[in-house]
Amino acid sequence: MLKYPITTIAIAFVYLLLACCSKKQAEEIKPDQPPTEKPGTNVxxxxxxxxxxxxxxxxxxxxxRSAAAIWSFNGYTSVTANADRIKDAVLVKKSMPLGGTITASDLQSLQAWFDQGTLNN
Ligand code: HEC
Structure with missing residues (x-):
């Protein structure tokens, strides 16, 4: 009749079930595929x-303007020539913009632009 005892078949079945579930769980835990392009790149x-x-x-x-003597925004060179100070004030100390706000995503994009070497003008 049966080639294998029923217990063997039962064990095999349970084993398959477990293998199947654990694979599914592994897939669920797996983080989302990283986006091909990080947000804020190519700024x-x-x-x-x-x-x-x-x-x-x-x-x-x-x-x-009032704080022109400290740093005067006047185009690309005025930023690249003061890159370290601007990075420090905005991204590190977060003391600028004085009295204003800047969103996390804008900070991220600004950081990316500096990280790319401020070459993308
Ligand atoms: C409301 C006016 C105001 C705004 C807006 C403002 N700043 Fe300033 N900033 C100042 C003043 C005043 C100082 C000098 C006093 C201080 O450092 O807090 C200053 C200082 C700085 C310094 C010199 C800091 C140092 O330690 O050398 C940098 C660089 C700077 N600001 C960049 C920026 C950038 C970049 C922005 C925009 C994201 C910005 N600021 C927005 C008024 C402002």
Missing amino acids: SFASFVQPLLQTKCAGCHAPG
Whole structure:
């Protein structure tokens, strides 16, 4: 009749069930595939940094403004020449924008632009 005793078949069945479930769980635990592109990568000065600093900083840091002597936002070179100070104030100490706010995603994009060597203008 049966080639294998019923217990063997039962054990095999339970084993298959467990193998099946644990595989499913492993798939559930597995984190989502990393996005092909990190958010905030490929940030350019013209499309992102310029408008951000214009909105968040130029009110005080532009020629003729109150904090112009400390740093004056006046285009690409005014940022690259002061990259370390700007990074320190905005990304490290988070003391700027003074009296204003900046979103986490904007900070991330700004960080990415600096990380890329401020070359993307
Ligand atoms: C409301 C006016 C105001 C705004 C807006 C503002 N700042 Fe400032 N910033 C100041 C003043 C005043 C100082 C000097 C006093 C201080 O450091 O707190 C300063 C100092 C700095 C310094 C010099 C810090 C150092 O330690 O050398 C940098 C760099 C700077 N700001 C960058 C920025 C950037 C970048 C933004 C926009 C994200 C910004 N600031 C927005 C007023 C402002």
